[in-house]
Amino acid sequence: MAYRFWCGECGFKTPWLAESEGAQRQLEHYTKQHPGILAGGHVETNRKNPQGSSIGILQVAGILVLLLIIAVACQL
Template sequence: MATFRNACGECRYVTPWLKESEAERQIVDHYARRHPHLVPGGAQQINGGGGGGGCVGCGAIAFGLIVLVIIIGLAGQK
C-alpha cells in the first residue's frame, strides 16, 4: 500500500508517512497554524511500498535501449 507525506513550501515541516488523505489534512492544518494567510503548497512524496520496484522500470528502459542498439547495428551491416 502506498503511503504519502507532504512537505511545507514555506518551512521545513514534513508530515510523517500516512494515507494520502491524512497527510493532506496534516499539511492543511500546519498551514492554518503556521502560515494562516497562505494557500497550502509544497510537495508530496509517494512511497509505493512495493519493496524496491522502482528499479524495474529503469532496467526495462536500459534493456530496450540495448536491443535498439543491436537492431541498428545489425541493420547497418547490409
Template sequence: MAFRYRCGECRFHTGWSTESQVEDSAVAHYAECHPHLLPGGSVEVNRKNPDSLGCLPMIGIALLLILIIASCEY
C-alpha cells in the same frame, strides 16, 4: 501506498501516512503556521512501503480460485 507532505514555506514534513491524513495535516499546518498563505508544498509517494503487500493478495486469490475450480466435480 504511503504518502508524506513537505511544506513549501518551512522545513515541516509529516510522517508516512494515507493520502487523506497527509492532506488534512498540510491544511492544519498552513492554518497554524502560515495563515495568510494558500496551502502549498509537495507530496511524496513511498513506492517502497514496507507495510504494502503489493500483488501478493491477488496471487493468493488467483491460486485459491484455481484450487476451487480444480476440485469441483462435474
C-alpha cells in the same frame, strides 16, 4: 500507498500517512503556522514501503557522507 507532504514555506513534513490524512495534516500546519497562505509544497510517495516509514539506503549513505565531510572539515 503511503504519502508524505512537505510544506512549501518551511521544513515541515508529515510522517508517512494515507493521502487524505497527510493532506489534512498539511492543511492544519498551514492554518497554524502560515495563516493566509494557501497550502503548497510537494507530495512524496513511498512505493517501497507503503505501510510505514523507513530510511532508504541512499538517504543513510548521504547522511554518512555528510558526517564524514563535516568531520574532515573540523580537523582542518
